[in-house]
Amino acid sequence: MSKTRRPLVLQKFVKMASATATYGQKESSDQNFDYMFKILIIGNSSVGKTSFLFRYADDSFTPAFVSTVGIDFKVKTIYRNDKRIKLQIWDTAGQERYRTITTAYYRGAMGFILMYDITNEDSFNAVQDWSTQIKTYSWDNAQVLLVGNKCDMEDERMVSADRGRQLSEHLGFEFFEASAKDNVNVKQTFERLVDIICEKMSESLDAGDPAVTGAKQGPQLTEQPAPPHQDCAC
Amino acid sequence: METSVCCSAVCWTHLETWLQQLEKQEKKRCYCVSMVVTADQSSAVSLKMDLNFLQSLEKEIVLEVLRRDKQLRIIEDDRIRRMKYELQELRRRGAKSFARQYGERTCARCQRPLGRFWNSGDVCRGCSHRICGRCRMGVGTVDWKCTVCHAYREVKIRSGQWFLEEKLKKFPVTTDKNETVGEKLLQTYNVLSHISVVPPTPPPHMDHHFMSRSGSLKNSKPFTKSVEDLMVSFTSHIKRISSSQNDLLVVNDTRKGSRCQYSTQKSLSETDINKPAYLFKGPSLPNLFKKNKDSDQESSSTGAEEETSFCSSDYSGGTRGSNSSLFESISVTGELELALVYNSNTSCLEITVGACRNLSYGNAKKRRCHPYVKLIVLPDESSKMKTRVMKNTTDPVYNETVKCQIERHLLFGKRLQASVWHKGTLRRKVFLGEVLIPLDGWRNEDKASQDFNWYPLCPKGSSPDGGAVEQDGQELMVRVKLSSSNHGV
Numbered sequence: 106m107s108k109t110r111r112p113l114v115l116q117k118f119v120k121m122a123s124a125t126a127t128y129g130q131k132e133s134s135d136q137n138f139d140y141m142f143k144i145l146i147i148g149n150s151s152v153g154k155t156s157f158l159f160r161y162a163d164d165s166f167t168p169a170f171v172s173t174v175g176i177d178f179k180v181k182t183i184y185r186n187d188k189r190i191k192l193q194i195w196d197t198a199g200q201e202r203y204r205t206i207t208t209a210y211y212r213g214a215m216g217f218i219l220m221y222d223i224t225n226e227d228s229f230n231a232v233q234d235w236s237t238q239i240k241t242y243s244w245d246n247a248q249v250l251l252v253g254n255k256c257d258m259e260d261e262r263m264v265s266a267d268r269g270r271q272l273s274e275h276l277g278f279e280f281f282e283a284s285a286k287d288n289v290n291v292k293q294t295f296e297r298l299v300d301i302i303c304e305k306m307s308e309s310l311d312a313g314d315p316a317v318t319g320a321k322q323g324p325q326l327t328e329q330p331a332p333p334h335q336d337c338a339c
Numbered sequence: 340m341e342t343s344v345c346c347s348a349v350c351w352t353h354l355e356t357w358l359q360q361l362e363k364q365e366k367k368r369c370y371c372v373s374m375v376v377t378a379d380q381s382s383a384v385s386l387k388m389d390l391n392f393l394q395s396l397e398k399e400i401v402l403e404v405l406r407r408d409k410q411l412r413i414i415e416d417d418r419i420r421r422m423k424y425e426l427q428e429l430r431r432r433g434a435k436s437f438a439r440q441y442g443e444r445t446c447a448r449c450q451r452p453l454g455r456f457w458n459s460g461d462v463c464r465g466c467s468h469r470i471c472g473r474c475r476m477g478v479g480t481v482d483w484k485c486t487v488c489h490a491y492r493e494v495k496i497r498s499g500q501w502f503l504e505e506k507l508k509k510f511p512v513t514t515d516k517n518e519t520v521g522e523k524l525l526q527t528y529n530v531l532s533h534i535s536v537v538p539p540t541p542p543p544h545m546d547h548h549f550m551s552r553s554g555s556l557k558n559s560k561p562f563t564k565s566v567e568d569l570m571v572s573f574t575s576h577i578k579r580i581s582s583s584q585n586d587l588l589v590v591n592d593t594r595k596g597s598r599c600q601y602s603t604q605k606s607l608s609e610t611d612i613n614k615p616a617y618l619f620k621g622p623s624l625p626n627l628f629k630k631n632k633d634s635d636q637e638s639s640s641t642g643a644e645e646e647t648s649f650c651s652s653d654y655s656g657g658t659r660g661s662n663s664s665l666f667e668s669i670s671v672t673g674e675l676e677l678a679l680v681y682n683s684n685t686s687c688l689e690i691t692v693g694a695c696r697n698l699s700y701g702n703a704k705k706r707r708c709h710p711y712v713k714l715i716v717l718p719d720e721s722s723k724m725k726t727r728v729m730k731n732t733t734d735p736v737y738n739e740t741v742k743c744q745i746e747r748h749l750l751f752g753k754r755l756q757a758s759v760w761h762k763g764t765l766r767r768k769v770f771l772g773e774v775l776i777p778l779d780g781w782r783n784e785d786k787a788s789q790d791f792n793w794y795p796l797c798p799k800g801s802s803p804d805g806g807a808v809e810q811d812g813q814e815l816m817v818r819v820k821l822s823s824s825n826h827g828v
Contacts, residue, residue, distance in 0.1 A: 139496075139497055140496065140497060140499065141415055141499060142499075174397045174400045174401060175397065175400065175401040175404070176401065176404055177404050178404065178407070178408065180411065193408075193411065206401065213503075215499075215502050244502070246502060306496060306501055306502070309501050309502075309504075310492065310495065310496065310501050
């Protein structure tokens with residue numbers, strides 16, 4: 106183990122990144138969509154955030170562990186509820202040292218996938234901290250899903266599904282157990298998150314409308330003060 | 340475990356505890372600890388994003404991601420701009436034309452007369468205008484909206500503004516936007532050495548898209564484009580060196596200083612801007628995407644600046660003094676006639692100012708108006724052009740053509756701001772209204788835009804595209820005046 110190995114690994118990563126860049130170009134320059142959602146995947150290092158994203162975006166899986174440098178994202182356009190929705194999914198580095206970079210991207214993210222590894226107790230214990238991070242840095246109407254990854258590794262399971270569920274209820278998130286390797290619940294997780302964001306969207310629009318209109322009415326009412334009942338035919 | 344500690348400012352205690360933690364964990368492949376960031380977990384939201392602790396290779400990777408993100412954002416901004424342009428068009432169609440006389444009761448959208456008993460229209464719950472049966476969208480007899488309110492809501496959904504509004508609640512006075520974090524970083528690290536190694540390559544698809552729209556193929560060689568981009572980055576770098584990189588802000592500051600009575604209002608907080616915007620405006624998207632502007636400035640301002648500055652040279656002498664001039668505003672009425680032609684032979688944007696009609700009196704007491712039209716290709720504030728001042732008229736005819744030397748593809752992300760001003764005595768200026776026309780959403784093959792078009796004048800910053808940042812102080816002033824004058828009438 107020497108210092109010199111590090112650049113090698115990174116170079117590999119650069120290749121990977123550039124490959125995805127060219128791949129994603131077509132997708133990302135497409136303007137034919139209705140909404141664009143920004144989604145962030147967070148969680149401890151090595152819980153499988155990148156694998157989860159790769160499984161969803163490219164339907165691929167590599168067992169090799171390549172630590173994400175800072176941040177990365179992928180773009181995927183899906184068709185849901187009669188709408189074409191473009192997802193910009195940010196994959197963040199779990200390592201502490203990149204925290205300043207990743208937290209800067211919490212803002213503006215409409216949805217979070219908070220991930221832990223069911224074979225790693227520490228990653229589960231950190232969920233509370235991650236949730237605090239979301240509350241601190243993100244906007245209040247961001248939606249969060251809790252995902253226990255690697256559920257294919259039942260033999261090495263350290264965190265029971267019940268504990269995961271209890272925690273998610275405690276935090277007020279929805280919960281999934283998933284496996285990027287076996288492609289379990291990956292698509293479902295993203296689709297559910299998109300649905301929650303859509304729900305939140307219509308909710309906030311309906312709630313926001315009266316406030317907006319109320320404020321807008323001011324000068325217009327003085328202009329044309331006809332109350333609605335005046336025109337009633339009776 | 341490989342560790343390479345290569346940073347001077349390492350907090351050793353943190354490093355040790357961190358290493359202990361790591362050892363407790365399974366032997367994961369952790370290949371580097373170049374520095375332990377003492378994560379700022381305090382409740383204060385720190386937006387500082389610093390790449391200094393990263394190694395150069397890592398920096399490259401992160402910057403590459405940021406660059407990709409920026410490309411994506413430019414495309415997204417373009418989409419949103421086009422959407423807002425369409426909304427503006429829709430509103431424009433509903434605006435009253437002063438050539439015609441209207442009865443008391445007309446539909447606010449199509450201007451068809453409404454009866455008193457039948458076809459009497461109903462009040463839209465969105466804008467509280469009276470709307471005829473035909474201009475309604477949505478289901479049911481109760482839950483409908485007028486076409487404009489409907490489109491407004493659509494734009495709000497599709498542009499993601501519904502989500503951005505939440506930011507105001509949580510970060511009311513922040514001047515930072517999430518998007519600009521990456522933007523700033525890109526700026527900071529976009530140093531010369533870097534450019535020479537990795538010239539920012541334009542996204543080929545976007546390029547193609549744009550060129551196909553323009554129809555001119557002579558610019559579409561990727562080589563020229565990337566060289567152009569390189570020049571843009573280069574000039575931006577030079578500008579940074581001469582510390583005039585934030586010249587927009589500098590202009591901002593001088594104005595702010597000279598009109599210090601507004602300076603307190605001119606905080607960049609978006610709540611300040613948004614709230615009054617709602618007060619009197621119809622359904623427009625107020626100041627929607629300030630980030631647009633940020634990225635515009637960053638992405639495309641540089642090229643045109645040098646090219647168009649000669650247009651403004653005669654201007655700067657005359658009206659730079661306006662910084663210290665009195666600034667007033669009155670209610671905005673009337674329309675402005677403009678024709679836009681892009682001459683691809685000379686790479687000139689030719690803007691013909693035809694006439695104005697039905698302007699407000701710049702001096703309402705004396706019923707006087709000496710209007711002139713000022714043209715700016717936003718976000719490049721330096722390219723100001725003005726028409727002559729016409730004396731004593733509210734329907735001035737100019738028929739002046741202003742040429743603006745600008746490469747076709749540099750129009751991407753730019754807007755034409757045409758504002759009408761009254762030139763009063765001394766250095767008093769009165770704002771009479773403005774029109775904002777996105778130059779990229781506008782298609783040149785479109786014959787309609789080459790002919791003269793009447794554009795209704797809007798109050799400052801109320802056009803869907805929003806004004807430039809520097810106008811915010813003025814914007815507020817306009818509003819105060821407006822509401823008071825409305826009450827007076």
